[in-house]
Amino acid sequence: MARRFLLDVLRADYPAAYRRLAPEVRAGVGLPAFGAAARPLWQQGQVRGAHVELYQIGTRLGDGRVPGQWFCRFAFARDSALRPPPVLLEVTFRDTAARAVLGFGMRQR
Structure with missing residues (x-):
């Protein structure tokens, strides 16, 4: 699910990527704002190529207020081959069975 979402973004197919967002996320952000937020990832794909490989899977523990x-x-x-890679694309979701994206971002080193 996370990889498919990123591939949609890297193809600039923002409507397809937007549909992969969790309903509560879509309720808070419209497609134009989503496209603007996703554009920097697409731009990196234009420079680095649209092929991505899984680098890391993990979890952030909640603190009682935030799950x-x-x-x-x-x-x-x-x-x-670079360690660490200069750019990482991150996708967050609720649990390992999730079918919807909660958030995304890019980390540059």
């Missing part, structure tokens, strides 16, 4: 979240981080395939 825990799982995440997948992906590296661009052309950067796979």
